[in-house]
Structures are given as structure tokens and as C-alpha cells.
Amino acid sequence: MYDTLVIGAGPAGGSAAVVAAELGLSVALVDEQRGPGGQVWRAKSAAIIESRATPESRAGDKLRQDISASGISTYFSKRVWQIQPGKGGWKIYIASAETTEVLYARTLVVATGAQERVIPIEGWTLPGVIGLAAATAMMKEHKILPGHRVVVSGCGPLLPFVAHEIVAAGGEVAAIADLNSFGDWIRLAPALMRRPDLALRGKNWLGALKTAGVPMLYRHSVTTVIGEDSVRGVRISKVDGSWSPVSGTETYLDADAVCLGHGLMPVTEITRLLGADHTYARGLGGWHVTSDDRGRTSVTGLYVCGDSAGILGAAAAPALGRTTAHTVASDLSKAPRRRSPHRIPTCFGSAMTSLTRVRPGLIDQIGPGTIVCRCEGVTRAELEEEIGTGAQSLRSTKSGTRCGMGPCGGRFCADTVAMIQEKLTGKTREEIGQPSARPPFRPVLVSTLSGTFIYEDLPLPAPAPL
Ligand SMILES: Cc1cc2nc3c(=O)[nH]c(=O)nc-3n(C[C@H](O)[C@H](O)[C@H](O)COP(=O)(O)OP(=O)(O)OC[C@H]3O[C@@H](n4cnc5c(N)ncnc54)[C@H](O)[C@@H]3O)c2cc1C
Missing domain, CATH: 1.10.10.1100 (BFD-like [2Fe-2S]-binding domain)
Structure with missing residues (x-):
């Protein structure tokens, strides 16, 4: 039985696992991805020959080295699909494409991160429409562009990032349709200046997009994707202050791909199934598991860190992970209790999340x-x-x-x-309320769960007498 099992090897969970191991705990780390890094620090595919180093790739490489050197038991390309309370801890069911395993741990750290929100529009199910966050994964890990002529639409910091990455890789961005106004961005300047390094990167992206001649349409949204079996073009409308499309303002643009996204939401299936309390807060991405400032949830032995406890972004995630690791170690009496939690840099992340607070008019599209x-x-x-x-x-x-x-x-x-x-x-x-959570948390093949068996060997009870 492990002292703790961490689900999710992103900046939060990876950091939590490393610190927990440093504090002397036996640690298991599970992630459905091929290695550590999570969404933002993801490793590049081995098939990519050349790619420029970024602050994220360097942070990811450091995390991967720390985990390799730590003695943590790692389970990659394995997804947690079911958890049950067990004797003195938790029983965790994990599955790869072929096999299943059961692990046991005294405590559980849920660091499952975020998932993206995409509010539907006409034509959004056509091939060629992908999530804005999904586009970052495709480009970072595989260097694959979403299309040749792409429209980027939605809200939040991933809009300029995705558009910049497409242009930097030689693609064309037909337009960026941003639901926020230029003023909405400018109002955040004081919070953004708390991280001048990140603010400067954003400014450089915008400069590069301007040089490339990409139209930046503030207070606009793609309202329809046009095409029969793939994307041919889009209709774009102006939106009002509640993000409702303004009639009579539609224009048409040719495009073969659309990146569409409306912010991130905490992943909560596991904490919901395990009966923890949850809170709804638009400024944190919506429903998230309730936790104290040390990562404890309302359920004994169940801890949380990172975006799954509310969207605060990559800047805050490692410190949240370290705090939670210290809490687990002190609750297991393996480390002295820290007098104050780690300082969590929340200002930048909160400002970015505020740009993705979905306004009520958006569903009019x-x-x-x-x-x-x-x-x-x-x-x-x-x-x-x-x-x-x-x-x-x-x-x-x-x-x-x-x-x-x-x-x-x-x-x-x-x-x-x-x-x-x-x-x-x-x-x-x-x-x-929230939807009810049921296992499997993630899709798992029935053949993986059942394994190979001979039907006659199954210990089936005799039929009841008629
Ligand atoms: C698709 C996507 C792309 C993003 N791209 C960017 C970006 O380019 N730049 C940026 O600043 N922010 C990006 N974000 C936001 C960013 O993920 C977070 O702010 C930051 O990574 C939070 O770190 P974390 O450790 O809390 O979560 P994450 O980094 O999301 O890590 C969570 C990990 O948990 C794993 N996991 C979840 N459920 C299970 C399960 N049941 N079994 C096994 N493993 C599981 C996931 O595979 C993932 O690796 C993105 C978010 C998403 C959803």
C-alpha cells in the first residue's frame, strides 16, 4: 500500500508527487498521458526532430527529470477509471489499452486538471472544428497545425496563443474573433503586470500577429461553421456586452479549420464520485471541489491540487501541488506541520480566468x-x-x-x-446541480475489463427454481 497516490502528472500533481517523495512518503503517480507534464508542460513526441525550447518545455523537462530521479512508482498511459474506499485507504482501478490493475493507497491526491468548454454553434460538429485547448496539445506535442487557413474564436488567453503558434509554424490565421472587448483586456493590466514575463510574452504574440496581418476582431464570435463534410467557411457576428450576437452584423470568411473555445472547467468526476463537497464559482471555471488552503477536501484522506480545485492556471499549479504534498505528509505524521501554506501566485491566473467567464448572451448563438x-x-x-x-x-x-x-x-x-x-x-x-458521477471516469474497453475467459468457467449461480 502506497502512502499516497497522485492522479495527474501535470504541474500540480507532478510537483506534489516529487515533494511527497522528498518528504519520505511512498508515492504512486498515475497519468493517462505517455509521461509527465500535463496539458501545459506536455512532452513533445519523439517524432519531432526540431522544435524551439519554451519556458513550458524547459519546466516540463525539469519535472520529468525530477520524477525520474525520485523513486516514485509511475504508471503512465494508464487511466484511473474507478476508485473505492478500502480498508485504511483507497482502492484505485487503473487501465491501459490492454490491461487493468488495482493499486492501494492510504491517501489520494486528485490533480486531474481542467477540460475545455466549447459552447456549441451551428456546424461545430464538422471535421475541422477543434477545441482551442486541444489545438495547443496538437501543436505542442505533434507540431500538427489545425488547418491551412484557420479562424480562431472564443475567449481567453489561449486565443492569441493558438493564433501565434499557427502563424509561427507557417500557417495562416484568417481572423481572431474575440468575445471580449479590447477594454476588457486593458482593465486587467494591473494584474497582468504582477507577472511581467508572461505579460511581455502576450505582447510579443500580439506584435507578431499584427506583423502577419491577422485581423483581431474584438467583441465578435463565429456563429456558424459552413461546410458539407468539412469546414469551408464561417459566419462571424458582432456581439453585445452580454455576448449575444447582434443581428445584421454577419460577415463571411473562407476557412478550412476553426479553433473554438470558451475557457476551462475543473475536472471533478473523481471528487464527485467520492462524495466530496463542491462549490460553484464562475471566477474559478464553475463547479470545483471545495478545499481548504492546504489541499484538504471534505473527505478524510482525499486531497486536491491544481486546476481541478478551481482554474488558477499553470503559474499557481506547482505551488498548490507542493502545499498539498506537505499537508499529506503532516497528516500521515511523516513531516512536521508547516506553519503557513506556500505562497500561491493566483493574481495572473485569476485575471486570465476572468476573461473566460461565460456571459449569459453566449447561448443565444x-x-x-x-x-x-x-x-x-x-x-x-x-x-x-x-x-x-x-x-x-x-x-x-x-x-x-x-x-x-x-x-x-x-x-x-x-x-x-x-x-x-x-x-x-x-x-x-x-x-x-451537477451531473451524477459514475465509473468509468474515462472510456475503457469492455474487453480490457473482462480480459479473456471461458464462459463455462464463470461461477454463475444456479437458476432459481420456477
Ligand atoms: C487541453 C488543454 C490544453 C491546455 N493548454 C494550455 C497552454 O497551452 N497554456 C497554458 O497556459 N495553459 C493551458 N491549459 C491550462 C493548463 O492545463 C493548466 O492551467 C495547468 O496545466 C494546470 O496544471 P494541473 O497540474 O492542475 O493540470 P494538468 O496539467 O491538466 O494535468 C492534469 C493531468 O491529469 C491527467 N488525468 C486526468 N484525469 C485522469 C484520469 N482519470 N486518469 C489518469 N490521468 C488523468 C491528465 O492526463 C493530465 O496530464 C490547457 C488545458 C487543457 C485542458
Whole structure:
């Protein structure tokens, strides 16, 4: 049995694992990716021959070295799909593409990070439309561009970053459609100047985009993606202060790809299943597990750090991880209690997250026939009909329409459904609640779980007498 098992080897979980090992704990670290780094410090694929070093790639390389030198038991390319409370700790089920394993740990650190939010628009399910955050993963790890002529649309700091990376790699950005106004960015200047290094990088991206002649359309949004079996172009509209499209302002642009994203949300399936308290805060990306300033949740032996406890970004994640590792070690009586937690640099991350606080008018871009649940093909009109007949919670819309029953388990659509419900019923997000969490947390092949067996060998009970 490990002293602690950390789920997620990003800046938060990776740092937590290294510090916990330094403090003398036996540590297991599990991540579904091929190695440490998480989303922002991800390792480049070995197939990439040449790529410029960045502050993120250097931080990732340092984390990878620290983990290799630490004696931590690592489980990469393995996803945690189920967890149960066990005797004196936790029973953790992990699966790779071929095999399953069960691990035991006295404590659990959940550092599962964030997932991206994409509010649907007409045509968003066409091949060639990808998430803004997903685009960073494709470009960083594999150096693959989303397309030849790309429109980048949504909100937050990933907009200029993604556009800059496309241009730097030789691609063309047809336009950036930013829901925020230029003034919304300028208002954050005092917070951004707390990290002059990061602010300067942002300024350099904007300078490079200007030199490349990329149109920056503030207070605009892509409202329709046009094409039959791939992206041919987009319609872009001006939006008002609540991000609702302004009628009569539509223009058309040719494009073969669209990067679309509306911020990040904490990943909460594991902490929800394990019964921890959660809080809704728009400024932290929405629903997140409630924790004290040392990483403890409301459940004994269950700790959290990084974006899964609220979106504060990569600048805060390592310090959050280190704090949580110290808490685990002192709770297990393996290290003295720190008098004060580590200083967490939250200012920059909070400012960036504030640019992705989705405003209520954004859902006006979802037409009645637009698919909201991609897995089950459920449209906004079908959801509205269900809500009109009395569905008041995410669970009831799910039972009535199958929305959220597909392979993604509602991770993509639940937030949009809750926004539609909020608008139609006047209920708060707390009243609407969260979807119920069920294993598997991530898709797992049934053949992996069952293994090979001979049906006749199964210890089936005899049939009941008639
Ligand atoms: C797709 C994506 C791309 C992003 N790109 C950028 C970027 O380019 N620049 C930037 O500043 N910020 C980016 N962010 C935000 C950034 O991820 C965070 O701010 C930062 O990495 C937080 O660190 P973390 O350690 O909390 O989480 P992460 O870095 O997200 O690490 C979480 C880890 O947990 C693992 N995990 C989750 N669930 C399971 C499970 N059930 N089983 C096994 N492993 C699991 C994931 O594979 C991941 O490696 C991105 C976010 C996303 C979702």
C-alpha cells in the first residue's frame, strides 16, 4: 500500500508527487498521458526532430527529470477509471489499452486538471472544428497545425496563443474573433503586470500577429461553421456586452479549420464520485471541489491540487501541488506541520480566468437545430422541449433526452445544458446541480475489463427454481 497516490502528472500533481517523495512518503503517480507534464508542460513526441525550447518545455523537462530521479512508482498511459474506499485507504482501478490493475493507497491526491468548454454553434460538429485547448496539445506535442487557413474564436488567453503558434509554424490565421472587448483586456493590466514575463510574452504574440496581418476582431464570435463534410467557411457576428450576437452584423470568411473555445472547467468526476463537497464559482471555471488552503477536501484522506480545485492556471499549479504534498505528509505524521501554506501566485491566473467567464448572451448563438450533445445527437430544441415539460435538473434532462449518456459521459454538454436550464427556469447553477458521477471516469474497453475467459468457467449461480 502506497502512502499516497497522485492522479495527474501535470504541474500540480507532478510537483506534489516529487515533494511527497522528498518528504519520505511512498508515492504512486498515475497519468493517462505517455509521461509527465500535463496539458501545459506536455512532452513533445519523439517524432519531432526540431522544435524551439519554451519556458513550458524547459519546466516540463525539469519535472520529468525530477520524477525520474525520485523513486516514485509511475504508471503512465494508464487511466484511473474507478476508485473505492478500502480498508485504511483507497482502492484505485487503473487501465491501459490492454490491461487493468488495482493499486492501494492510504491517501489520494486528485490533480486531474481542467477540460475545455466549447459552447456549441451551428456546424461545430464538422471535421475541422477543434477545441482551442486541444489545438495547443496538437501543436505542442505533434507540431500538427489545425488547418491551412484557420479562424480562431472564443475567449481567453489561449486565443492569441493558438493564433501565434499557427502563424509561427507557417500557417495562416484568417481572423481572431474575440468575445471580449479590447477594454476588457486593458482593465486587467494591473494584474497582468504582477507577472511581467508572461505579460511581455502576450505582447510579443500580439506584435507578431499584427506583423502577419491577422485581423483581431474584438467583441465578435463565429456563429456558424459552413461546410458539407468539412469546414469551408464561417459566419462571424458582432456581439453585445452580454455576448449575444447582434443581428445584421454577419460577415463571411473562407476557412478550412476553426479553433473554438470558451475557457476551462475543473475536472471533478473523481471528487464527485467520492462524495466530496463542491462549490460553484464562475471566477474559478464553475463547479470545483471545495478545499481548504492546504489541499484538504471534505473527505478524510482525499486531497486536491491544481486546476481541478478551481482554474488558477499553470503559474499557481506547482505551488498548490507542493502545499498539498506537505499537508499529506503532516497528516500521515511523516513531516512536521508547516506553519503557513506556500505562497500561491493566483493574481495572473485569476485575471486570465476572468476573461473566460461565460456571459449569459453566449447561448443565444445556439440555434434550435444545433446539436448540443454530440454523442447522442440531441439538439437545443429537444432539450428545451424536455425542460418545458418540467425537467428541472441535469439528471432529468439526461433521462428524458439521453443528453450526456454517450461516451463522454456529459463532460462536453452538461455545462451548456445547465446554462440553457438556467435561462429557461430562472434557477441558479447550485439549484440545477451537477451531473451524477459514475465509473468509468474515462472510456475503457469492455474487453480490457473482462480480459479473456471461458464462459463455462464463470461461477454463475444456479437458476432459481420456477
Ligand atoms: C487541453 C488543454 C490544453 C491546455 N493548454 C494550455 C497552454 O497551452 N497554456 C497554458 O497556459 N495553459 C493551458 N491549459 C491550462 C493548463 O492545463 C493548466 O492551467 C495547468 O496545466 C494546470 O496544471 P494541473 O497540474 O492542475 O493540470 P494538468 O496539467 O491538466 O494535468 C492534469 C493531468 O491529469 C491527467 N488525468 C486526468 N484525469 C485522469 C484520469 N482519470 N486518469 C489518469 N490521468 C488523468 C491528465 O492526463 C493530465 O496530464 C490547457 C488545458 C487543457 C485542458
